[in-house]
Amino acid sequence: MPILDIGYRKWSGNRSPEWSRWSVVAGTGISLVWRGTWLKRFLLFASFPAIVTMFGVGLFEQSTQDESYRRMFNGFLASRNEPLGPRNRMNRVRNPEPIISPSDDIATQRHKAWSYLLLWYFRYPQALWIVVVIGLVAPRLISYDLRSRGYLLYLSRPLSPKSYVFGKACVLYFLLAMITTFPAIAVYSFGLLLSNDPSSIFQTWDIPFRILLATAVLVLPTSAVALAFSSLTQESRFAAFAWFAVWITGWVTYLVLTGSAMFNADDALKLQQRWLLVSPYHVLGHLQEEIFGVLPAERHQIGPWVLCVAVTLIGFGIARWRVARMLKV
């Protein structure tokens, strides 16, 4: 019993604008998922690759002062950015060809080096962490509300199904930004701090924007698909199964279709381009390469971009449609 019960009282005060109410959905979702111990552990582990990237940036900055570090840096970089198959990769590691050409000026070298390192960061460790983190969090975001009819509580206030879904997506954006954008920006800032040359900020000004774009390309379609799965069932385990199944099936199919030419770099490239859209992981990787400016012009394709936009729109469309449909008596 309360120590003092003053009964019902009227309330008047300033209210936040209606358009900002989705932030309550996002805030509540974040506060709920943050209570999970495993998620915090995963987020901690997911920050480790940023340390490796920072080491790479440090190595490059050292190599600009000391030539003996140049070979070590090229080896480090080559071992992290080789998409052409295992035999070729091993050769590159044994006899590292300079990705950063010594003939380039230092500004070009720096831009290239940082871009390659950040591409590696987004393309390999973080793309996998994203799959794991979304697989842990997203399946229950909408399905739990469908099961407990919590959506009625949200939507009885000035909130549309669209803003509800957006609020739920922001839970994922926040978590994914924690393992992609924030560490990548930290790596970039670390590079600026290590660099002896103040003009490095002008040489690399576009990299933060590339980081933001790379994050958007990773986060938007994946969140949309995950929320669509979550909205299609009241059992979060089914949504989680569908999520992992899409990635694993896509990956395995891609490997099988392109595996026949694994040891021939030219054939491999052709097959990889032909079957690229089969695997979500490889589509996102292709887009990352394009965003960080390391994709050769002849490998440019419009298909992955179209697929990325279409998946995002369809995913959010399905989630919104399902939530609106649940309101029918």
Added chain:
Amino acid sequence: MPSVIDIAGLTKRYAGNFALKNVDLVVPVGVTGLLGPNGSGKSTFIKAVLGLVSVDTGSGTVLGGAWPKQVKSIRDKIGYLPEDDCYILGLQGVESVQMMAKLSGLPSTEALRRAHEVLDFCDVGQERYRNVETYSTGMRQKLKFAQALVHDPQLIILDEPTTGLDPTQREEFLDRIHALAHRFEKSVLLSTHILHDVQQVCDHVIILVRGQVRLSDSLANMQRPIQSGLQIRVVRDALRLAESLRRRGLRVECNGDTELRVNGEMASISKTIWAASKEESVLVERMDEARNSLEHSFLEIVSEKNHANS
């Protein structure tokens, strides 16, 4: 009469079937009971008012705002207690009320303060710190009521609010509704099957049958009998007393061995009743002005409609 809801021509169809058919409805200020058999369109009407389902036709005003155009901002002024058992998994009771306050635009700290205040009003004690999925049905009803009130709405829409409450909790719940309506000038739309609840707190009654408004009137008018008379309760031998009254030329209806209704002008028949009871040695326990029971009126209206449709 001032109204909180004034809607005309409301039609809603589900797969070709009319859930609401050209409904013209005015809900006056005060406590209004929304009655109707299952599938009569009560919940659809409530969800349509809240803009949770799109309607085929209809327009009007709700709390002075153009409906359905401004339905989102109208929702800020309405507190809704859904019939369904709904909660956010993983949240404590107080957190879920705070969240609802924040969804209505209250700042975070103020939302928490207000949540505690309203939970006190709804008689939720330390259970407020438990996760909502562990609550009993009665506790969940209280929690939903607190969520509906936390932003101090002008209109409170309650869909089957006393379901799952024990008799004491139900009385307390109805007392709260009464207090909100009469001390804090809230308008309440109470959708229920429990006619006793309506009789206890409502000023106005609307009966929906098969998606159409069958009756909209004040409770007092509904209960007013067509013929004046007296409702009498005796200890026993009502039939003997009825026979004696009939011999004296009065029209009498018996209801079991303890209740009877005598039609006629109250002043003139009361003397005759006392004389007959003395003669027959039947002890009169209670005598009231005769009123129609809400249950009787409700069944009459619903069966009339069924008859008309058959």
